[in-house]
Amino acid sequence: MLAKADVQKFFKAYEKIYNDAIAGNVDMGDFGAMYSTGFVSVTPAGVMSGENGPQFMDVMKNGFEAYRAIGSKTMTCKDVSVTPIDQDHCVAKVQWSGEYEPKDKSPVTIDFEVDYLIERRDGGLKVFGWIAGDEQAEFRKHGLL
DSSP states (O other), rough: OOOOOOOOOHHHHHHHHHHHHHHTTTHHHHHHHTTEEEEEETTEEEEEEESSHHHHHHHHHHHHHHHTTEEEEEEEEEEEEEEEEEETEHHHEEEEEEEEOOOTTTTTEEEEEEEEEEETTEEEEEEEEEEEOHHHHHHTTTOOO
């Protein structure tokens, strides 16, 4: 089984890389190393699958640029709960808190959760999927878009 402490440590490392990316100070290869070779994304927009490679890195880089444009400053991992699937897989429910400082507006905090599918592969943990709510709707609700 994947130990909860190992999954929590993984998401603390993920938080650091994510915040470095928001600040524009990350090697996207470090971010890509957190993901499996293939993954699935489930959001209200639909179910998509993808491969970890140059196209994924470009999409993520553009995503971080968009986050900076709406005033994203930090993302904090508040809590991680773990539901085992089998010896090498689990679902990690991660509670996030995002801090935003949009131009000409008051700072905004948005709390949300994402369920991540985690696997043990190549001696470490990797994300092979995630299930998330409607991020764009939250941004609109808080006047960020």
